[in-house]
Every structure is written in C-alpha cells, then in structure tokens.
Amino acid sequence: MTQEELLPLILKKDDKAFTTLYDMYSKNLYGIIYNLIRDHEESEDVLQEVFVKIWKNIESYNESKGRFFTWILNIARNTAIDKLRSKGFNNNQKNLSADNFVHLLDDSNKLSNLIDTIGIQEFVKKLKPKCIKIINLLFFKGYTQQEASDELEIPLGTVKTQNRNCINDLRNFLQV
Amino acid sequence: MMEAREYIESGILELYVFGILNDTETEEVSTMAAKHPEIKHEILSIEKAVISLSFSMSPYLSAANYDRIRTKLLEKHGVVEMKPRSNVALFIGWAAAVVLMIGVGYQYTQLDTAKNQIVTVESERRDLEKEFNSLQIDKQKTESVLAIIRDDNNTVVTLGGQAVSPESKAKVYWNKNTQSVYVDAAGLPEPPEGMVYQVWALKLNPLTPTSIGLLEDFKANDARLFPVNSTGEAEAFGITLEPAGGSPTPTLEQLYTLGKV
Numbered sequence: 307m308t309q310e311e312l313l314p315l316i317l318k319k320d321d322k323a324f325t326t327l328y329d330m331y332s333k334n335l336y337g338i339i340y341n342l343i344r345d346h347e348e349s350e351d352v353l354q355e356v357f358v359k360i361w362k363n364i365e366s367y368n369e370s371k372g373r374f375f376t377w378i379l380n381i382a383r384n385t386a387i388d389k390l391r392s393k394g395f396n397n398n399q400k401n402l403s404a405d406n407f408v409h410l411l412d413d414s415n416k417l418s419n420l421i422d423t424i425g426i427q428e429f430v431k432k433l434k435p436k437c438i439k440i441i442n443l444l445f446f447k448g449y450t451q452q453e454a455s456d457e458l459e460i461p462l463g464t465v466k467t468q469n470r471n472c473i474n475d476l477r478n479f480l481q482v
Numbered sequence: 483m484m485e486a487r488e489y490i491e492s493g494i495l496e497l498y499v500f501g502i503l504n505d506t507e508t509e510e511v512s513t514m515a516a517k518h519p520e521i522k523h524e525i526l527s528i529e530k531a532v533i534s535l536s537f538s539m540s541p542y543l544s545a546a547n548y549d550r551i552r553t554k555l556l557e558k559h560g561v562v563e564m565k566p567r568s569n570v571a572l573f574i575g576w577a578a579a580v581v582l583m584i585g586v587g588y589q590y591t592q593l594d595t596a597k598n599q600i601v602t603v604e605s606e607r608r609d610l611e612k613e614f615n616s617l618q619i620d621k622q623k624t625e626s627v628l629a630i631i632r633d634d635n636n637t638v639v640t641l642g643g644q645a646v647s648p649e650s651k652a653k654v655y656w657n658k659n660t661q662s663v664y665v666d667a668a669g670l671p672e673p674p675e676g677m678v679y680q681v682w683a684l685k686l687n688p689l690t691p692t693s694i695g696l697l698e699d700f701k702a703n704d705a706r707l708f709p710v711n712s713t714g715e716a717e718a719f720g721i722t723l724e725p726a727g728g729s730p731t732p733t734l735e736q737l738y739t740l741g742k743v
Contacts, residue, residue, distance in 0.1 A: 324552055334533055337540035350547055357551045370512050375529055376501040410539050426538040445500045445532055466493030473496050473531060482530040
C-alpha cells in the first residue's frame with residue numbers, strides 16, 4: 307500500500323486504519339525512537355505517544371508539509387527528544403562518537419531476523435564511518451545541516467552532498 | 483530538465499525526506515516535486531531506502547505494544563472494541579487448552595492401548611485354555627490307546643508287508659474278552675486321495691474275507707489306532723487299499739498287509 311492510499315484509510319480512524327498504519331511504520335518509528343532513547347520501556351512509551359499524536363493530528367497533515375513518512379518521522383524524533391529532555395537525560399550523550407544507529411546491531415537488542423533485513427544489517431556494518439556518522443545525525447537524530455556541520459567539523463555546503471553520496475551507496479545496495 | 487538534475491544532485495531531496503528542512507524549503511521541494519516527475523521519483527527512492535534502513539535497525543518490538551496502543555487509540559475515539567489480535571493471556575489460555583487436548587489425547591491413546599492389551603491377553607488366555615483342553619483330550623486319547631494296547635486279554639496279530647508294499651506293516655489288537663478290535667496302522671503309508679484302507683477278517687479254508695471296517699480319516703488320526711468291527715472267528719487279518727467307501731470284496735492286487743492269528 308502506498309502512502310497515498312493509506313491516508314484516506316487512516317482518516318477513517320477505524321480498526322483497519324490503525325492496524326495498517328501500525329504494520330507499515332511501527333518498526334521504523336521504533337528504530338528511530340530507540341536509537342535516541344536507548345531504553346526499551348521508555349521507547350515503547352514514546353512509540354505509544356507518537357501514535358497518539360499521529361492519530362490526533364492526522365487532519366492537519368497535507369502534502370505541502372512533505373511526505374507522510376517524513377511527517378511521522380518528525381513526530382517520532384521530536385517526541386523522543388522531548389522525552390530525553392523531560393527525563394533530564396544528559397544531552398552530551400549526543401556527542402558520543404560511538405553513539406550511532408550501527409551500534410543497535412551490537413547491542414543485546416533482538417533485531418529482526420527477517421531474511422530481508424539481515425542483508426541490510428550486514429551492509430550497514432560495512433558503511434563508511436563518515437556515512438554512518440552523517441546518516442545518524444541527519445536521519446536518525448534530525449540534526450539540521452548547520453548542527454551536523456558543527457558536529458562533524460565539515461563545511462556546511464559539504465553536508466548535503468556527502469549525505470547524498472552515502473544515501474546513494476545505500477540505494478545501490480538496495481537497488482532503489 | 484537540467485534544472486531538475488542539478489536539483490536532485492544537490493542533495494536537498496534527502497534532507498526533504500529526512501524532514502530537516504525549514505518550512506519554506508520544504509514547500510519549495512514539494513512544489514518542484516509536483517512539477518518534475520523525476521524529482522518525485524527520486525524522492526520516493528530515497529524514502530524507500532531510509533524506510534528499509536530504519537526498519538532493519540529496529541530492535542524487537544513485542545506484539546503487546548500493538549494491543550496497548552490500539553486500545554488507547556480506538557477506545558478513546560469510541561470505536562467498537564474488537565478482539566485483540568494477540569494477547570499474552572489469550573495465548574497462554576490457548577496454549578493451556580492445546581496442552582490439555584494433547585494430554586487428554588495421550589491419555590485416551592494410553593487407555594485404548596491398555597484396552598487392546600486386555601483384549602489381547604484375554605484372547606491369549608482363551609487360546610491357552612483351548613490348547614490345554616486339546617492337550618487334555620490328547621492325553622486321554624493316549625491313555626485310552628495305551629489301555630487298549632496293554633490289555634492282557636488282547637490277541638496281537640502282526641500283519642506283514644505284501645508284494646504291493648513290502649515296507650508296510652500293521653498290528654491288530656483283538657480283545658477276545660470285550661470283542662473289540664483295534665488296528666494300529668502307524669506302519670502304513672498315507673492312502674492316496676480318493677482311496678481308503680479296508681480291513682478284512684479272513685477264514686483260510688476256504689478263503690473267506692469279511693470286511694470289518696474302513697480306516698477312515700486316516701490323516702486326522704494322529705495315533706493311527708482305528709477301532710473296527712468285532713469278528714467272530716478270524717484266522718487271519720488283511721488290509722487292502724480300496725476306492726473311497728470300500729469294496730464288497732478285497733482287491734487282492736492292493737493287499738498291503740496280511741497276518742495270521
């Protein structure tokens with residue numbers, strides 16, 4: 307099901323709408339949330355909060371605001387970051403170089419063992435370190451270009467193009 | 483065209499999909515995407531890539547979350563509650579039921595096996611009983627055979643093999659007291675199909691044969707001891723092979739054994 311087909315369905319807010327939405331995106335959102343929070347119980351609470359926000363605000367979404375996936379991605383990241391702040395988590399955690407999404411693979415996390423995800427998990431381990439860093443900051447943590455430029459100590463104009471090259475590597479592997 | 487290509491290569495579409503552009507920039511990309519199909523296509527491809535990536539990076543998410551969130555969203559909005567898709571208690575309930583079913587099934591099988599064993603043992607018992615009874619009968623037969631043979635009042639006549647079957651032999655136990663006559667035919671070959679041995683009491687001068695009986699059911703008689711009719715005065719006994727049912731006069735060519743009293 308495409309996002310275009312999904313939207314009118316979700317607007318009905320019935321049982322089928324929820325199940326479809328959950329099946330399509332719960333794991334993606336959970337991956338994003340967990341990468342920020344690093345605690346299963348807290349992450350599950352945030353995931354619930356995210357679904358509540360999507361459900362409540364779905365009427366306010368329109369395509370000029372970007373892709374539907376982008377919209378829920380932002381809700382997930384913002385809710386997780388709010389949670390970190392409210393809990394007084396140390397924001398310096400953000401600066402730890404080892405703290406990126408690839409380490410989800412090394413954690414004691416039970417990652418999905420689905421055949422189609424094992425390949426990409428192996429691929430991610432082989433990503434260039436600078437790609438891991440930049441995808442982690444921009445995609446998983448929602449840093450702005452300026453923040454990423456500061457963090458990585460690379461020129462502002464380079465952030466976009468370097469990120470594109472890294473995403474192109476991923477796309478070549480996935481053939482999308 | 484050139485404009486779109488450059489736009490794509492700038493890397494702004496990735497940031498658009500990541501959701502980290504400001505509102506003005508976002509609207510600008512949305513407008514470009516609506517104008518240029520290749521930009522729209524590129525956006526979809528980038529999106530696919532990061533959806534795969536974040537999906538693959540997700541730690542295990544238990545099904546309980548589905549129920550928890552579903553309940554929260556749908557009950558709040560007054561949607562009629564349906565049965566949860568999965569639920570630990572429900573699962574345990576079903577699992578217990580399945581285990582119970584398997585247990586009951588197993589017990590039933592055991593019971594069935596036990597019943598079958600009882601039937602088998604019962605039938606074995608009956609078989610042994612039959613065998614015992616048949617041995618009892620055999621024993622009685624043997625005892626009576628011995629009693630017949632050992633009787634002191636017996637006149638024992640040994641019949642020797644004749645030309646047609648020199649190896650054959652037989653004995654006649656003639657109890658003059660009880661007037662009973664028994665033939666021990668253990669020394670005779672089994673008669674061919676459709677034939678029967680016939681026993682004759684003979685008077686010798688002139689030679690007068692009198693039939694005193696057939697050795698019927700030869701094979702079935704394990705002891706090969708046959709009762710035949712009594713005879714008044716016999717001077718000799720002979721046994722001939724005759725067609726089934728016997729003959730009025732002996733077929734002398736088929737005289738197997740003969741013996742004088």
